[in-house]
Amino acid sequence: MKVLVPVKRVVDANVKVRVNADNSNVDTANLKMAINPFCEIAVEEAVRLKEAGIVTEIVVATIGPKAAQEQLRTAMALGADRGIHVETDEALAPLSIAKLLNAIQAQEQAQLILLGKQSIDGDNNQTGQMLAALAGMPQATFASEVKVEGDTVVVTREIDGGLQTLKMPLPAIITTDLRLNEPRYAKLPNIMKAKRKPLETITVDSLGVELKQHQNVLKVTPPAQRKAGVMVASVEELVEKLKNEAKVI
């Protein structure tokens, strides 16, 4: 079966971003970029399903600027078979992304769509669920275990306070949580091979989807800073401060 894995180019998780001077956005110029960590987990899961003989083809897709092709190449170095790049310099909202992915899925007819549960830039945690609603496919979010059983998939999900297991027919949409797997590192020969894998670039318009503007970002500001604290010399002093100064114990 075919798996579709949408991925996103984001600022690397180890880079601290700052708000720009006119408070209109964060300043991402010249920052190290990477494939969103949860998307990487989704790619890894697809590759493992292929290694297990369940999946035959892995298609990765991204919607973003020209440079986002780097992330498709990364995904192909990890084991994806081909890439689809919807090129746009516009920062699209999750609903618009979901509509475009729905149009891609209409062409690809994948049996399984694996996505990261959230991107670490917008922190929205919406795209997979929105795509599931638009595509009319069942969803399993925050997956920590995925088992394909014939025409169905059994997914264990991370929920508040524990785990929940759901069973649903394919085609289905799964969003990945941290513990689903630990992504591999791409090997050099695979990085070289990935450069020759097919990568198709298309425009937003070619997907024939009408997109709307839903929100205006009025300003982006730095968070409130905590005032500097004090270092205490001993456990005794800590207990004294917590009792008499902070009065929290």
Add this chain to the structure above:
Amino acid sequence: MAILVIAEHDNASLKLDTAKVVACAHQIGSDVDLLVAGENCATVAQAAKQLSGVRNVLVADNGAYAHGIAENLGALVVSIANDYQHILASASSLGKDVLPRVAALLDVAQLSEVVEVVSEDTFVRPIYAGSAMATVQSLDAIKVMTVRVSAFDAVSNDGAAAEQSLGGVFTSNVEFVSQTLTESERPDLGAASVVVSGGRAMGSAENFAILEQLADKLGGALGASRAAVDAGYVPNDLQVGQTGKIVAPDLYIAVGISGAIQHLAGMKDSKVIVAINKDPEAPIFQVADYGLEADLFDAVPKLVALL
């Protein structure tokens, strides 16, 4: 126009989070309705009616809603959505699962993890793990949003809402198989007034026992950094941070946690932060009210003894 709040519960009791989402709703407008969807959830409906300033409690009592299946609950919400200008839920695993579906089916965007109400159409939410705060104006007719409950104080229980029963039953091809919830004598991580968290420096799952002693001494909950979860010391539902739980207790004690931005995103709104770490350069000390440079294996048992 009215505001709909999706109540969160386990079919037996209403979660405190819902009272916090109602508090957020009150900052937007006055006509607040609560949706209680579940199975045999009459006691939840009773509790919901007592939340201050709630107009109607809408009850959908059916097996289809017993386990919070997103398809079923989402369709139910969509079926009544046109009576509302705002639809709110807590940014819990349930709210995050269901509300984006509702938004997509209504062809509106969603605002995630709202921490401040500026006006009825403008809200503040964190982006980039809280490294920046975005003030966002919604242009949609129906504003769908999840609420970060640690940013709002719960409303009181002096209400007397009317109850209405909803007849619509929405089912799907998603089948509930099982659920295992962590049994714990300790308070819920999100609701605890004291949280004791451990990081990679704990070294092993067994070593978390000394943090459990500290948590129990303070009547607090146990938490962990992603590094500790990744290392397999504790289950993921204890994770505090950007992609885990967001907490804001009265006292947060970070033990052996270096303080990566992703962890700080989950706890920096705590009232008092204590950090215990061997490394004087650890970034956690920059947000701590009280920092103690010490070996945690000496300091924590000593702390337990002194409390």
